[in-house]
Amino acid sequence: MKYCMLKDMRASRVVMGCMRIADKTLAQTEKVMIEALQAGVNMFDLADVYGAGDCERIFGVAIRDLEIPRKDYVLQTKCGIHKDAEGKILGFDFSKEHILASVEGSLKRLNTDYIDILLLHRPDTLMDPDEVAAAFEKLREDGKVRAFGVCNMSAMQMQLLKGSGVEIIANQMQFSPMHTALVDSGFNVNMYKDESTMRAGDCLEYCRLRGISLQAWSPFQYGFFEGSILDKEKFPALNAELEHLAEKYDCTPAAIVLAWILRHPAFAQTVTGTTSPEHMKELCRAADITLTREEWYSLYLSTGKKLP
Numbered sequence: 001m002k003y004c005m006l007k008d009m010r011a012s013r014v015v016m017g018c019m020r021i022a023d024k025t026l027a028q029t030e031k032v033m034i035e036a037l038q039a040g041v042n043m044f045d046l047a048d049v050y051g052a053g054d055c056e057r058i059f060g061v062a063i064r065d066l067e068i069p070r071k072d073y074v075l076q077t078k079c080g081i082h083k084d085a086e087g088k089i090l091g092f093d094f095s096k097e098h099i100l101a102s103v104e105g106s107l108k109r110l111n112t113d114y115i116d117i118l119l120l121h122r123p124d125t126l127m128d129p130d131e132v133a134a135a136f137e138k139l140r141e142d143g144k145v146r147a148f149g150v151c152n153m154s155a156m157q158m159q160l161l162k163g164s165g166v167e168i169i170a171n172q173m174q175f176s177p178m179h180t181a182l183v184d185s186g187f188n189v190n191m192y193k194d195e196s197t198m199r200a201g202d203c204l205e206y207c208r209l210r211g212i213s214l215q216a217w218s219p220f221q222y223g224f225f226e227g228s229i230l231d232k233e234k235f236p237a238l239n240a241e242l243e244h245l246a247e248k249y250d251c252t253p254a255a256i257v258l259a260w261i262l263r264h265p266a267f268a269q270t271v272t273g274t275t276s277p278e279h280m281k282e283l284c285r286a287a288d289i290t291l292t293r294e295e296w297y298s299l300y301l302s303t304g305k306k307l308p
């Protein structure tokens with residue numbers, strides 16, 4: 001495993017995402033966590049809304065059962081999505097009241113006194129950046145959260161928060177060989193092509209300039225949870241290239257996907273949601289593989305995209 005620094009925290013480049021553990025038993029969750037920990041994963045990603053709180057609850061019990069000292073892992077969770085009891089999204093909420101209440105709930109469910117990194121989950125267009133700054137300051141002063149970040153934010157949205165003194169250390173964005181909006185526009189600046197559209201508003205370059213770590217979510221999904229990119233029938237050329245590289249690096253095609261993400265200098269980490277101990281073990285190999293520049297581009301092109 002390789003590590004990166006998130007402020008003063010040493011965090012694994014492969015992160016275990018816990019969005020899919022809600023329908024797993026405690027024993028199943030502990031098994032995949034053990035495999036992850038043994039492979040060097042020391043960071044876990046959650047959210048208050050995953051499984052309506054069940055994911056944090058299961059994780060909180062599992063990490064206690066496994067007796068992992070609190071200082072030995074980096075715990076990241078999120079707030080800011082407002083859902084009803086049935087799980088329907090009602091809106092986004094970055095009010096101070098919502099942020100503070102959400103953190104209280106997360107701390108209880110996670111069985112911990114503090115969260116290492118709190119991310120704002122989806123941009124709230126009604127946000128008052130001063131209010132977000134005040135909420136974060138209170139959480140920091142009270143020792144409840146050590147550092148802050150965002151998800152799914154453009155450069156200007158991050159800049160808006162920065163203007164009120166909010167220090168952002170990470171931005172979690174969807175990125176995979178089949179979800180490349182973050183780089184497509186950079187290849188096609190000033191052209192009359194769909195790929196030129198800035199879907200993420202210079203987010204990638206902004207993060208690099210400001211030292212904000214990008215974390216890739218859903219490395220194996222295409223679209224918005226439409227299915228897996230490892231589907232050979234749907235993506236034959238991509239999978240042929242993944243298999244070719246997997247043979248060279250003596251790993252699985254899935255590990256190559258993560259290695260491709262981590263080869264990009266803006267991406268410090270990738271967050272995978274596998275609940276299979278075998279998959280987790282194989283995927284962690286990715287952190288030790290450095291694809292060549294030619295391999296990175298050839299995988300990009302194997303998805304059918306064109307370079308100008």
Ligand SMILES: NC(=O)c1ccc[n+]([C@@H]2O[C@H](COP(=O)([O-])OP(=O)(O)OC[C@H]3O[C@@H](n4cnc5c(N)ncnc54)[C@H](OP(=O)(O)O)[C@@H]3O)[C@@H](O)[C@H]2O)c1
Pocket residue numbers: 016017018019020045046121151152172173216217218219220221228230254271272273274275276279283
């Ligand atoms: N910030 C945000 O807005 C946001 C949004 C979505 C997700 N996230 C975070 O990102 C994490 C990952 O999301 P995700 O679960 O959609 O990501 P993912 O890692 O792309 O998908 C995991 C799914 O792919 C399946 N899969 C099939 N073959 C696999 C293989 N060889 N290796 C690994 N997985 C394989 C897994 O099944 P098995 O379990 O059988 O392996 C699992 O169902 C979440 O847990 C969450 O923490 C953040």
